[in-house]
Amino acid sequence: MASWVLSECGLRPLPRVYPQSRTGLTSKTTDLLKLTPPVSKSYNLGSSIKVSGWSGQRNWALNVAVPVSVPVIEKEDKERESVKGVNEHEGELFDPSAPPPFKLADIRAAIPKHCWVKNPWRSMSYVVRDVAVVFGLAVAAAYFNNWAVWPLYWFAQGTMFWALFVLGHDCGHGSFSNNPKLNSVVGHLLHSAILVPYHGWRISHRTHHQNHGHVENDESWQPLSEKIYKSLDIVTRTLRFTLPFPMLAYPVYLWSRSPGKKGSHFHPDSDLFAPNERKYVITSTACWTAMAAMIACLSFVMGPVQMLKLYGIPYWIFVMWLDLATYLHHHGHDEKLPWYRGKEWSYLRGGLTTLDRDYGWINNIHHDIGTHVIHHLFPQIPHYHLVEATEAAKPVLGKYYREPKKSGPLPFYLLGTLLRSMRQDHYVSDAGDILYYQTDPKLYGPDKTE
Template structure:
């Protein structure tokens, strides 16, 4: 077992003393957390889940109608932000289908998941399977799937352009479509290819189905662009899609990075499901919390993805006494979560790679990258 020395916490960098070691094995078991959560929090109500789908679809449809009705440059920017946020809400409901927290029916989950995710150009099963891998191995340097830290050797072999695109805003918050097609540096495969090493042979039929649904949606968008005009479709669908991608990358990154104290990543025998899940961070998104179905309540979701989103807040409150310091209370947000931009900027600037060795490692900084970034864009 090799343990890397702990870095200063973000607070310690400002002269504060940090005494809690987030990499220490917790004094509780996952069964104790599970037992603390009320039994009704595990109950999946398909009608309640479908009511959220109906709500979101009505809002999306109403926004499209309003945008076409007003068709003014005063209204379009408001529409883009609102509709992009609603696309993100649709993704979260499809995400629940992928986890099986939407209902106990795998058929209903698959049908709703395909409709929701295909509508925003996400291959449902392809994403579902890779996201399952993320949950099963969260916090593992090599086996995790979402925003995986780059080992130093892989990082140093990246060309400067790739480094800039990965670690210079705004480029990272537009990464999701590229991830679907090419995954992350150091990993191979595509979420659209049934023969990708992301999938087992038994999963290939599901991946083909999702890729076909994605292709149908893309064809519909292409047809509408030809018949209605590409500029109108760009305004109605294209810009909201980009806002959705920004939301997805922004939220998923901050659930696993950018806390005020640097959090560990694991290898080998130091990793286990509980320790990996406990490095997840809850976030408060202000008035957006209810719109995107409380996805910011993320720690309990990571440990128990079977819990429906409408029970996550109650489940988290019940589990806090067990979690103790391993639960990091999110900083309260104003109506709009501008405070999270600071954490994103700090993390992108500081968290570049982890050591090639060590079973407990922390992000390290490449000072040359910042210098190169300024030179590149001067």
């Protein structure tokens, strides 16, 4: 008996044991088996084939009778990597779309109990620190008022606006404290200051976490279906996948959501919200409007150019940080990651397709938001415990956790990752329950998509 693997590209031999091409078999057995990649786990392989492996996996180990004996290479067992806690059976390869052999409770049990404790005093200390830095940078920039200083100020202040957003984001998840009123007050102050409608965004972000990895139901940077993608005009399609325009998308998303979806984060009657959430949305929209009015008044007092330098440009740097981080926490891995729909989706499987990212010096500044996998699975954990919780969970996650590439002091390497993903990850098929991004070769031309 010889083991064969049915992969995304068809029936192929295990590495080094059988040297045939991935495109087919040279044995006479190929005349008996005419197989194509399965669309879902309901695909019928035939009664004459014995199928083994985890239920629901897309990589199937097939025991096929062959007329010749094949020598076993002794080094095979040593060179084949064992997937700790995932696939330990002989002949199985890791499939990121397969249901994991552990449960959410197993990950939770591995995380130390103190990681779940929310300390409001510690949380407020980060708020005081960040607000002090924001005002200090603004005062320093206004004092020097020098074009050698302004670019440094814009990057630093935009990054601090992003840090304020992350703290408000913790308020929205309830990981800031156990006091809902404190979370709401701090969340409104922080998010309104950077023109984010706190409750409107909080509710839609909750939807994102509850449906992460689901093609239709996810709320943030989910794939476009092939039908929606092809319905977009060429200008919209090009702008969506051409830098820097996708990195300026957040304000547009707040007003009109993503292509194929309707509603606004500012309108209480939007289908984003339940009827009993109208009052929350109205409150947040009123706070947002008050901040916008304050900026307009300051523009008259200080002059529009000065307000542009002090607030306007840092705001757009913040927007780029937000779009960059939220996109790369769900896209751009070296190997394509699955998206799901229908019965294949689960909260755990969707969460395991998220990615951690290393931001170098900025990890501490923006409160370790790069530890995104554990945050997605357990958003109740305060940001200051995420690193420890992630380390504790790694032995359980095995290869379902993808170690992030280490960054230098500043994460410039992420720009290359972003560019590559934008050129390759365009849409997913309208059919099937386990999906991978496909590339439109006509979007940039064949010479630019390689």
